[in-house]
Amino acid sequence: MKSIQTLFVLILGIMSQVSFGQFTDEINSNRPGRSMMAFSVGKSVFQTETGLHYVNEDHNTLDYKASGFMAEFDIRWGLFFEQLELIAEFQYQNDNYTSELLDKNRSALKKTLLGAKYLVYDPFKNYEEKPNLYSWKANHRFKWRQFIPALAVYGGANLNFSDNPFNFAPIDIEEPKVSPKAMIIAQNHFGSHWVLVTNVAYNKIGSDFASIDYIVTLTRGFNKQWSGFIENQGYMGDYYSDGLFRMGAAYLFNKDMQIDASIGKNIKNTPSLFTGGIGFSWRFTKNYKEVKMAKPGTETKTDKKMKKKGEKEAKKRKDAVE
Template identity: 50%
Template structure:
C-alpha cells in the first residue's frame, strides 16, 4: 500500500475510533438508565401481581391506545432504504410495505491475506399491525461469494441475517402540538423553533434466526434477542436526522453493540440524498462504515435507490454498493383524523356558527312567506 494512503487511512481510522468511543459512552449512559428503570419495574412488580385481571387489562389497553387515532401514514412512501437505520415512525395500520435490494461486496484482509468477492440480496417486509404506532418487521439477507487465501479457495453462501421483530412509537413531539403564530412579527415566526430538537422515540424488540450462518464469527444459538432504541428529528427544509442504538445477539458468545446515525436531505418533491455512519463493536469484530446514497420517488407508493459504503481499516477493508426498490400497498388503510385541542375547539365553534346561521336562514324564510301572504289578503 502507498505510504501516504496508509497514513491517511490510519488517521481516519483513529478519528472514527474516537467518534465510536464517544457514541459508546452515550450507549452505556442509556443502558444505565434502562437498568434503573428495570429496577423500578421490579419494585413495581409486586403491585402488578396484586392487580385484578380486569385492572391489568385496562392498564395495558390504556397504554396501547394512549395515542390511538394518531395517524403516521404519509402521502408518499416512507422507506428505510437505502440506509441501514430504522425510522421511528411506522407505515400505518393495515399498510404493507416491501423493501428489496441487491449489492456487490469486496473484502480484503491484510493480516490474514484473504479476500472475499461476492453479491447479495436483502428483503424487508413491514406491516402496520393493530395500531398506527405498531409495526411488524421481517428482515432477510442472503449472500454468496468466493473466499480465497494462501491455502484455499471456496464458495461461501447462506443467510447472513434473518430477523423478525416489532417496533412501537412511544413518543411523538408533534402530536397535539401547534406552533404559535405571531401576527405582529415576521422575525418571530421565522426564527429557529427549539421544539424541533425534541425527537420522536420508538423502541424495537426482535430476534435473530441465523444461528447456523456461515458468516458468523462464532457458534451461536439458533435464536438470539435484539433490542434497539430509535430517535428521529424532522427539521424544516426537509432535513431528517435518525439515530439507532442497538444491542444484538444478546446472551451469545459474541454480543454486538452499535449505533447507526443517518442524515437525509430532501431535494424537491422526488429526490433525496443521505449520509450515514454505522459503528459496531463485539468480541471478534469492530468497525465503522460510512455510506452515501440517494433515492428517487417514482410515484406516491414506489421508490428506487442507490448507495455505496466503505470502512476505513484494512482488517478487513470493506467496499460494497447496491441498488434497491421499495413499494407499499395501502388500499386497506383507513385514515384517522387527529386534531389538536385548539383545532377541536375551532371546529366545534365553526359547526355551532353554521348551525345558528342555518336556523336564522330558516326563520327569515318563514317570515318572508308570512309577509307575502298578508300582502295577498290585503289585495
C-alpha cells in the same frame, strides 16, 4: 454485560408514553440507509424494501479476499395500532472466497431478524404551530422544539438455524440459534428538508457475540422527488468492532414507490469492506383507513363521552345528597 442489560430495561420502562403513528402521503422507506425510522408505516399498510449490492472484502492479516453480491429483503407491516409495526429482515450473500490455501464459493442466509417497533412519543401530537401574521422574523426564528425527537422502541430475535460462513465466530464457538435484540430509535426533523435518525441497539443479548451497535443517518430532501443521505454505523463487540460510512440518494417514483442507490466503506482493513448497490421500496395502502387526529384545544369523541359520564355521576351524587 449485566449492567448494559439493566440499563436497557430501565430505559424501556421509562418510555411508556403512548402516542400516534404517522402515515405519510408518500412512501416512508428506511432505504437506502440501514437505520430504522421511529414512525410506523401506518395501520394495515404493507411495505417491502429490497436491495441488491456488490460486496468486496479484503483481509490484510488473514490474507484472503472475497467478492460477490448480497440481496436484502425487508417486510414492514402496520398491525393492530397505528404506532405498531412488525418487521422481518433478511440478507442473503453469495461470494467467492480466495486465500493461499483455499478457493471456494460461499452462500447462505446471512441475517434473519424478526421484530416489532412501537412509537412511544411523538412531539408533533396535539401540537399546532400558528403563523405570526405580523412578523416575518418570528415565523423564521430558530425553533428549539425541533431538538425534541420522536421516540420508538424495538424488540426482535436473530434466527440462525443454518451453518453461516459470514459470521465472525471463532472455529470453536458456535453462535446461538436464537438471540434477542433491543433498540431505541430517535428521529428529529430540522426544518422541512433535514431528518436525523439515531439507532442505538444491544444485539445478540446474553450470548458471547453480544454487541452495542449504533447508526446515525442524516437525510436531506432536495425537492419532491430527490433526497440524499450520509450515514455512520458502528459495531462494538468482543469478536467484531468496526465503523462504516455510507452515502447515497433516493428518487420518489410515485407516492408508493421509491428507487435508490448507495455506496459504503468501513474504516479498518481486517477486513476492508466496500459495498455498492441499488434498491426498491413499495407499499400497499388499499386497506389503510385514515386515523383522524383532533386539533389542539378541540374535544375528541372520548373527551365528550368522559365529560358526559362525569356529568351523570355528579348528578347522582347531587340527588343522593338531596
